Ligand SMILES: [Fe+2]
């Protein structure tokens with residue numbers, strides 16, 4: 001019973017990744033606004049970073065709506081209707097993010113910052129509800145470990161299908177967390193992906209995002 005729930009651990013990790021992506025994006029907007037523009041060498045990478053943040057968030061919400069929440073419902077009481085409504089509201093914000101990106105080199109950083117703030121305003125309270133409701137203790141008490149591992153596999157499979165281009169999404173996931181979190185996140189990922197595809201074969205594709213990574 002004192003083992004940590006792998007479902008909760010995965011949930012908290014992805015929240016950490018998205019939270020960092022969001023706060024770096026906001027910080028960078030502030031920096032660009034104070035400099036009156038994005039240095040030309042960073043524009044493509046920044047746009048790619050924010051766009052990948054959108055994909056990762058979208059995919060995380062789909063996995064919760066399609067797999068995690070329908071499963072949790074039988075075991076844990078939580079404000080599912082509100083959580084689902086938050087996802088719908090954030091989906092609208094993610095669309096607006098996409099629309100802002102083509103404009104960022106021509107004075108659109110202020111607008112992007114506004115949209116990121118809107119996202120942040122919903123994101124913080126939203127993950128707080130999830131993290132308070134789907135705690136390790138609660139899940140460990142009601143869901144067998146074997147079932148939890150099954151659920152983690154299903155969630156991983158589902159997110160691969162929905163998270164946009166792997167050459168961008170995977171490095172975004174790897175390099176927005178560090179230390180133990182990164183090691184735990186990478187553990188189930190095939191060797192060829194973490195040692196060859198991401199760091200070598202796909203490197204030139206994601207390299208513009210590297211100034212924003214850990
Ligand atoms: Fe959520």
Ligand SMILES: [Fe+2]
Nearest residue numbers: 060064127130
């Ligand atoms: Fe979540």
